[in-house]
Amino acid sequence: MTEFRDAGLVDADAVAALHAESWRAHYRGILPDAYLDGQVFQERRAFWQDALRNPRVDDLTIVSAEATGLTGFVSVVRDGEPGFGAVIENLHVRPQLCGRGLGRRLLGEAVARLMAAGVPSACLWVYDVNEAAIGFYARLGGIPDKHGFDDFAGARAPDTRIVWPDLAVLERACKS
Template sequence: MSFRTAVATDAEGIAALHADSWRRHYRGAYADAYLDGDALADRRTVWSSRLAMPGADSVTILAEAEASIIGIVGFVHVVLDKDERWGSLVDNLHVTRGRQRSGVGTALITRAARAVRDRGTTAAMYLWVLEQNTEAQGFYAARGGKPAGRELVPPPGGVPDRLNGRPACLRYVWPDVRDLLHG
């Protein structure tokens, strides 16, 4: 396994993994028509934009399999110092189905914590996870994340029809990422 910072040419691979992960884990909260239709194009637009002009306020780290034919097996995207109270936002963390429970997610969240420690103005980090995604909640809790709030899920791209009803998400926090790095 190798890790590196994403570049613009990685947008397609990241978008494909992101859409696939949403299709597997967000079904029920996100509308099937969106997941089975526009999700990939929507994620492609988001990632092409994010990676076209990367800023000093965010970082996207990729995990790649040693065999180059496999490519991206996971990624994490961090927005540094996103919130005055909660710190830096882990906006996305996704791992391919075949690599879950293999240490990729742990390696990625650790790299996110290092980026926050090294580049953030505060050592705090947080993320949002769908209330229905109890598997991810268990992953974050096992790495020291604590639940600290609940809000309604914002619709992807601001389009309300992309949601089923009013799903909720939970905020998980790490008040000091050094605990995650030394834990």
């Protein structure tokens, strides 16, 4: 049985642990080995403690949980990208649970909340080498529309913006 709920400060350590686990599993070669093998959990814990202690109005962090603990999370901000109502900043499923529909359900939970708030459109940025995530977003109707670079943890990696100019398209895809 999977429960979806808003994250609170009490979830910060578990979200950080899942975030670090996902990055270690999927971002090797994107983020520096020294960071992934070193301070990734501490850095993510500081990030999530701050984000969940001081959430900005309309920011959204939703976790999925089972009796055994957190299984994934999604976070969305509303003012991150000019021209778009929302930016999906993070979407992570526990590595051993990927490919079972949880990513789509998590995204669907966030999108339902955005639609209810009248948000018309959304986008996100994905690393170019993250082909699995790019395939996932394409399956959900996302359109690549521009390229850039992300600087994080001392590394620079090319990334691509994926857009849903009509958020209803993503809402339908998350339900299909």
